[in-house]
Amino acid sequence: MPWINACSTDDIDAEDVIRFDHEGRTFAIYRNHEDAYFCTDGLCTHEEIHLCDGLVVENTIECPKHASIFNFADGEVETPPACENLATYPTKVEGGRVLIEI
Amino acid sequence: MQSIVIVGAGECGVRAAFALREAGFEGSVTLIGAETVLPYERPPLSKDIQAPPKLIRSLSDYADAGIDLRLGLRVVALDAVAHQVQLDDGTVISFDQLLLATGARARLFPGMEGCLTLRSDADMRRIAQHLIPGARIGIIGGGFIGLELAATARAAGAEVSVIEAAPRLLGRAIPAEIASVVHGLHAQKGVRLLTSTDVVQANATQITLGDGTELDFDAVIAGVGAVPNTEIAQEAGLHVENGIVVDAGLRTSARDIFAAGDCCNIDWRATRMRFESWKIAQDQGAHAAAVLMGGDASYAKVPWFWSDQYDLTLQVAGVFDLTRPIHRRETQSGTCIVVQCDRDGRLSAAAGIGPGNATAKDLRVLEKLIEREMSVDPAVLVDPALNLKALLKAR
Numbered sequence: 285m286p287w288i289n290a291c292s293t294d295d296i297d298a299e300d301v302i303r304f305d306h307e308g309r310t311f312a313i314y315r316n317h318e319d320a321y322f323c324t325d326g327l328c329t330h331e332e333i334h335l336c337d338g339l340v341v342e343n344t345i346e347c348p349k350h351a352s353i354f355n356f357a358d359g360e361v362e363t364p365p366a367c368e369n370l371a372t373y374p375t376k377v378e379g380g381r382v383l384i385e386i
Numbered sequence: 387m388q389s390i391v392i393v394g395a396g397e398c399g400v401r402a403a404f405a406l407r408e409a410g411f412e413g414s415v416t417l418i419g420a421e422t423v424l425p426y427e428r429p430p431l432s433k434d435i436q437a438p439p440k441l442i443r444s445l446s447d448y449a450d451a452g453i454d455l456r457l458g459l460r461v462v463a464l465d466a467v468a469h470q471v472q473l474d475d476g477t478v479i480s481f482d483q484l485l486l487a488t489g490a491r492a493r494l495f496p497g498m499e500g501c502l503t504l505r506s507d508a509d510m511r512r513i514a515q516h517l518i519p520g521a522r523i524g525i526i527g528g529g530f531i532g533l534e535l536a537a538t539a540r541a542a543g544a545e546v547s548v549i550e551a552a553p554r555l556l557g558r559a560i561p562a563e564i565a566s567v568v569h570g571l572h573a574q575k576g577v578r579l580l581t582s583t584d585v586v587q588a589n590a591t592q593i594t595l596g597d598g599t600e601l602d603f604d605a606v607i608a609g610v611g612a613v614p615n616t617e618i619a620q621e622a623g624l625h626v627e628n629g630i631v632v633d634a635g636l637r638t639s640a641r642d643i644f645a646a647g648d649c650c651n652i653d654w655r656a657t658r659m660r661f662e663s664w665k666i667a668q669d670q671g672a673h674a675a676a677v678l679m680g681g682d683a684s685y686a687k688v689p690w691f692w693s694d695q696y697d698l699t700l701q702v703a704g705v706f707d708l709t710r711p712i713h714r715r716e717t718q719s720g721t722c723i724v725v726q727c728d729r730d731g732r733l734s735a736a737a738g739i740g741p742g743n744a745t746a747k748d749l750r751v752l753e754k755l756i757e758r759e760m761s762v763d764p765a766v767l768v769d770p771a772l773n774l775k776a777l778l779k780a781r
Contacts, residue, residue, distance in 0.1 A: 299775070331440075337743035339750040341778075348746030349699075351665060351690070364401065364668065365427070367443065 395419025398647030401671030519543030
């Protein structure tokens with residue numbers, strides 16, 4: 285699996301999320317409250333809504349549309365309506381850049 | 387073995403059933419639904435006429451969770467003392483605890499018999515037949531169901547008229563600032579909007595207005611509210627008053643019987659309310675499961691709902707008092723966010739409208755602030771320089 289140079293660490297505000305599109309796929313990249321970075325699929329598993337418009341609180345993302353809550357560190361559903369977990373991808377920070385392995 | 391029976395297999399009943407299992411309940415769970423199709427999500431019905439029903443859970447999920455799903459059956463009688471329900475096929479089921487999640491049905495005023503209404507997937511299939519290019523569709527009621535259907539009918543190429551008795555759209559629960567955005571968009575999309583217009587009679591193809599005007603349509607749909615399904619509760623002697631009256635733990639007036647979702651009447655910040663909301667139905671279903679298992683927490687989730695019309699999404703958190711001041715937050719063009727504080731200065735309601743999910747993050751933050759009953763000066767909240775999320779950190 286290749287490491288992709290996705291964005292600068294400063295592109296994401298603390299406790300926030302951005303959308304990252306790559307080769308026809310869409311991802312969400314998160315910076316948590318402790319400045320750790322995470323990556324998941326970009327769309328909610330309930331109705332394919334872009335999670336980047338949702339609210340990040342610590343390690344959770346809430347879907348902006350129907351309020352499913354996922355833990356983005358492990359992808360698990362914390363609150364329905366979503367039933368399926370989010371796929372997660374490894375990340376690392378090098379030289380001020382966020383890399384994701386997809 | 388302890389047995390729990392849930393009457394109503396909508397969003398609330400299904401959530402309660404699965405939440406019981408997720409919390410480790412080992413007794414029997416029987417979920418009774420009047421419709422014959424697997425439980426599905428209702429919000430898409432007014433928004434998308436093409437899609438097949440979106441199932442809440444797959445059939446195998448019920449089996450895997452050990453939920454005894456009984457579809458196509460209605461509960462016709464409840465014996466609160468004997469702890470039994472009787473189904474329309476004659477079956478009698480005993481329970482240790484009962485959850486009434488019977489929902490609501492579309493209201494029709496006298497003189498409107500023959501109009502189409504929307505509540506179920508079957509209703510939507512009937513309506514969809516009429517939503518074709520050039521069809522003349524008359525919609526009675528400028529509330530959420532009427533307006534979402536208007537948008538859906540316009541998208542299908544129909545000619546749409548919306549007739550609302552009140553002076554403006556969404557007058558029951560939504561601030562005028564937000565409703566005017568909705569009104570403007572429908573007008574721009576070519577919907578004929580008749581406000582302050584009474585309907586005295588209507589049938590499948592004609593609406594008669596208060597001034598005697600008769601309007602002809604290819605189909606007439608009434609979206610004039612919902613009536614809670616409380617008959618079995620009432621006949622069983624439970625306290626019913628605009629819904630099945632419950633306390634903060636979703637307990638009815640009868641021992642071991644609980645109610646949740648659209649059918650129940652519950653306190654929200656010292657006011658009796660009955661909500662019709664997908665999210666609240668889920669939240670209350672989950673809460674009911676916790677109480678059924680012996681929990682004693684009070685239900686305190688902030689009411690929240692949304693509506694989609696064309697490319698606009700509206701979200702509302704809390705409950706507006708339309709007789710009190712409402713403050714508009716300066717936002718990017720094309721979006722509108724309004725907030726309200728209660729008499730004690732605590733944030734009590736917020737609404738946002740904009741393309742797609744443009745206001746979603748702000749609304750979610752505001753919802754959390756409402757949940758905390760945060761005292762805040764509205765002048766501070768509406769300042770565009772304020773980072774709303776920073777307020778969440780300020781304890």
